[in-house]
Amino acid sequence: MLRPTRLCAITLATLAGLTSPTLASDAPFADLSLQDAAARAQKEERLLVLFFDSETSPDARRMLERTWTDESVLAWLKEEAIALQIPATDSKLKNRYGINWYPQTFLINPDGMRILHKIEGHATATKLVIEMTASLLGNDSQSRPEGDTATNPLAWMAFANYLFTNEPQRSIECLDAYLWCLDNGEEHIDGFRSHYLEFLLQRIAYLRSYTTKAVEALVTRRDRLRAAIIAGVSTEADTQEYLRFCFWLRDETNALDAVEEMRELGEEQQVASRLILRTELNRAVGRQLYSDILRLDPNPLKIIDARLKTLHETPVAARTKAGGFFDDRQAIIIDASCYFEALLASSRAGDAFELVDRVVKDAPTGLTFRAFMERTNRLRVFTLTERLAKQGLEVVGERGKSHIQSQLSLILTLKAQDERKALLEEERRALDPTDGDDQN
Template identity: 25%
Template sequence: MLAFVCVATASIFAATLNPPDMFSKSTFEASQAQAKTESKLFLVDATATWCGPCKKMDKTTWVDDKVVAWMKQNAIAAQIDVDAQKETASALKIEAMPTIIVFKDGKEHDRIVGYKSADELLEWLNGVLQGKHAIDKVIADAGDRKDPAAKINVQARMELARTLASNKKFDLATEEFLWLWEHMLQHSNSYSGVRLSFMASDMTKLAEQYEPAKVAFTKLRDAARQKMDAGSKNRDVTLDWFVLCEIVGDEDAILAWFDKAKDPPKN
């Protein structure tokens, strides 16, 4: 897990933000020190002035009476502007907004990304107090892919892969995406379009961040090409090859294929 962040230079909350009252008005460093002194959780809400879901949470979730009461009892909360406090955002490895991180005993315990209602946030926070992680529920919903008799929830498995990637568990995320690419349509053929678009985009991002994922996805691409070279006329195989080339960033292979198709060798 990410070690508790202590940025060398003071990070004053940006004037462009107008955090709800429950957030500390102190610096990031002073807020984290207060959490340690009071033996409370330290919660960080990474936001941006242009982030629609962030603004929605400011107007709803973060002013909800139940949330405010929970925070007062259990945590010190700080809100950071990822544009104005770039060093802090980088140290926290913020990639999307809103990202909400909870630290326990000086170390990151868990993080969630995206808009959360008051009830959703409190469910997560109460789980944190019990030592749980957001991914625990995702795993339970997804079904056991190693059990042939298990009912697989493809949407939940995709969410699991994304959650693993966002939590920097790149090796496990790679395993999930590999399984999904090869098996998801066996469980739900309606995800064909999602597989080649949204999931492919997630796989591209992972390949850019984690070289072993790129290597693994390249092997998938090469396997599809072997089928094509062996004479396969299956349109899905060819489409898989094209998309996998894009996932691993090998547009040159696509151009070479088009050149060869345009000018086939003469006998």
């Protein structure tokens, strides 16, 4: 049996120390099997944390370098949990927990091996500690908050957590409690909403498996934020919240629809559109919103150059801010490749290759060239893929050349696909000779 977690132990004040994370040298992961770790956790009345890792995941590498070595994370683990690093080669645990992408972090109760919480993707030290700590509230909070606790957001969250973990048949009550926290928490604890927004949205999203009202609740609140953005009365924080609602609804296209709707509106709406496009840049490029991207950010080279300079000027220990976005080199390269595609598709090839040269100057690697070659292949501009390959093969090492060769090899496959598609279209027209007349 795990020891109960008291409400007074979890306050925003206790989280204040997470705003300035520092790196530590302690090893965060125990060298134990899952069975031995579970037995030890039960004996010591602690939890289990499983970190599913892959050597090929940039986000997993970032977490290993900065999140799991942070003093706040190590201090939390020392008090609360035993952590295990699970490699992608462990197919048994991978299948058991349904892992198909990396990284993922699970908080497990060793009594019965129940999943208490899950974090998908990259997490800063602050996010990890906040969400893991928040999920511990409610071990024994079986009663709806009343009296002195009736307006305590932490009491409501504890009650919701208890229902979420122990009584899934009471999903409506659980949803109502989480929604109370989401809608009213900020009135009673300053900063509550910003600290716990991601945790609350995730829990509400997971309740979709039990009640459709969870989706309705998220959509209603998402649409309110969207309406405020389109009306030009939102803040940057509102737009960021709106994007998180879209993420947990798995409806990021809603945000891109909003950008299209705001094309002819005022400056306030364009500021929001710019933030949306920068956040969802890869999806925006996939949707071919090239003109919108370059209308709002006409000089991508200036943006990428500033981000690279800021990255190099920022000490490693200061790159992970509380609740902030860690801007690493790989993220910059991916965004640069998105701008590269938009520039090429808009007949700005000169600007596109200036952008390539700037990024390659900073990161002359096979992964860099592959990112840009993926874009030229997607646009079916194979001569430019070959041009990038020639440039890359002259500067990268043997390991990097494999990334470049993979995109060169893909050209034959893409050409075959295009030829097959053209042949099928020709056959379709032959079977329906009136098709061309109808179009005319």
